[in-house]
Amino acid sequence: MARIQVKHSVNPSTPLIGAEVECCLYCKGKDIIRAGHRHNKRTTVQLWWCHDCARVFSPHPAKGKVWPLSIILEAVRLYYLGYTRAQVAERVKEKTGLILPERTLSWWLAELRELTTYTYFRQELLSEFQPKRAVRTQRLHHKQTYYYATHYAKLWALLHEERNGAFFALRDFLAEMNRSCPHGLFQGEHRASQDRASYDLTGTEIRASHNLACRIAGLVLQSVTDRRRRHDTLQRFMLATDSVTVAVEVPIFLLPEDISALRTRHGSGIPLSTDDPLTGHVDFLQIRNGKIYILDYKPNAEKERPIAQLMTYALALSSRTGLDLFSFVCAWFDEEHYFEFYPRQVIRNAVMMSST
Incomplete structure (x- = not known):
C-alpha cells in the first residue's frame, strides 16, 4: 500500500465529502478504516482503506472536479425544475457563498445528459409550467415525516401520449391525495411495508436488469453522507430530472371493504386481512x-x-383509481440491481393454483 499523508485538520468552511460510508466501493467489504483526507479548491474528501481488497478509495465520484457532487446535482436539479442558468447560479451563491459560472453549469448539464432525460420535455413545458407550478410538494406527518411530491408538468406531458391515455384516473387520485388525504388512517399500526402476506409466486416471472434507475442511484447516492437521507435525495433528483417519475412518497391505503371488493373481483389470490386498513x-x-x-x-x-x-x-x-392490475408493474432497485414483476400475473397464477 502506498503511504498516505494523513491530514488531521479540516477547514470547517469546506464541505467534507464521504465522512460516513458503509462499505468499500470496490469489493463491498465492511472492514474499512479512515485513511486521511484529500483537499482541493472547494472540497475536502475523506479517504478510506479497505482491509479486504487492500485499496484506498474515496466516495467522491467526480474525479478531477473541484465542486462537491452535492452542489453539482442540486444545480442540475434546479435547472430541470425550470430555473435559468443565471437563476441557478444565484441560488447556489445564496446557499453556499460560491460563485458558479454559467459555463460550468452547462458542462455539468452536458455530462449528465444521458441520466437527465427530462431534457426532452423541459423547453416544451417551460411556457406552461413555471418552476413553482411544475412540482407540488406536501409535508405529511404520518408517524414520521414524508414529502409527497407530484410533478404536474411531466404528468401532463405523459398523459397526453396516446399509449397513456387511460391513466387520467391516476392524475385525479394524486390530486385528491394533495387535497384531502385521510391522514388519520396513517396513524394506525398496519403498514404495507410490514405486511407478511404470503403470495404464491409459482409461475411468476421476476425479471432482473441494470437500468437507468440504477445508474442514477449509483451517482446520486454517492453525494449522501447521512444514510437517512438516501431516499429523499434520490427522490428529489429523479422527480426533477428523469422523464418518467411523476410522483414520490405517494400515500396509499386499503380499507377492509376495499380488500373485500378486490377478493370479489380477483378471487382467492389476495391473502390480505380484512380486519384493519x-x-x-x-x-x-x-x-x-x-x-x-x-x-x-x-x-x-x-x-x-x-x-x-x-x-x-x-x-x-388499482382500488383507488379503478385501473386494472394489468396497468401496473412493480419493481425494486438499488445502485446495482433492478427487479420487476407484474402484479396481475401474481394474482392470476395464485387463482389458477388454488383451483387445481
Missing part, C-alpha cells in the same frame, strides 16, 4: 412504456423480496 407510501411512481410503474428503493436489493409490500401498493392504486 393497510397504509403505505410509494417511493417512486412512474409512467413508461404504457404502464404505471411502482418502484421501491431497497439497499441490498439483490437480497430483498418485497413482494407483499409492492402487491399492496398495486392493489391500493
Whole structure:
C-alpha cells in the first residue's frame, strides 16, 4: 500500500465529502478504516482503506472536479425544475457563498445528459409550467415525516401520449391525495411495508436488469453522507430530472371493504386481512412504456423480496383509481440491481393454483 499523508485538520468552511460510508466501493467489504483526507479548491474528501481488497478509495465520484457532487446535482436539479442558468447560479451563491459560472453549469448539464432525460420535455413545458407550478410538494406527518411530491408538468406531458391515455384516473387520485388525504388512517399500526402476506409466486416471472434507475442511484447516492437521507435525495433528483417519475412518497391505503371488493373481483389470490386498513407510501411512481410503474428503493436489493409490500401498493392504486392490475408493474432497485414483476400475473397464477 502506498503511504498516505494523513491530514488531521479540516477547514470547517469546506464541505467534507464521504465522512460516513458503509462499505468499500470496490469489493463491498465492511472492514474499512479512515485513511486521511484529500483537499482541493472547494472540497475536502475523506479517504478510506479497505482491509479486504487492500485499496484506498474515496466516495467522491467526480474525479478531477473541484465542486462537491452535492452542489453539482442540486444545480442540475434546479435547472430541470425550470430555473435559468443565471437563476441557478444565484441560488447556489445564496446557499453556499460560491460563485458558479454559467459555463460550468452547462458542462455539468452536458455530462449528465444521458441520466437527465427530462431534457426532452423541459423547453416544451417551460411556457406552461413555471418552476413553482411544475412540482407540488406536501409535508405529511404520518408517524414520521414524508414529502409527497407530484410533478404536474411531466404528468401532463405523459398523459397526453396516446399509449397513456387511460391513466387520467391516476392524475385525479394524486390530486385528491394533495387535497384531502385521510391522514388519520396513517396513524394506525398496519403498514404495507410490514405486511407478511404470503403470495404464491409459482409461475411468476421476476425479471432482473441494470437500468437507468440504477445508474442514477449509483451517482446520486454517492453525494449522501447521512444514510437517512438516501431516499429523499434520490427522490428529489429523479422527480426533477428523469422523464418518467411523476410522483414520490405517494400515500396509499386499503380499507377492509376495499380488500373485500378486490377478493370479489380477483378471487382467492389476495391473502390480505380484512380486519384493519393497510397504509403505505410509494417511493417512486412512474409512467413508461404504457404502464404505471411502482418502484421501491431497497439497499441490498439483490437480497430483498418485497413482494407483499409492492402487491399492496398495486392493489391500493388499482382500488383507488379503478385501473386494472394489468396497468401496473412493480419493481425494486438499488445502485446495482433492478427487479420487476407484474402484479396481475401474481394474482392470476395464485387463482389458477388454488383451483387445481
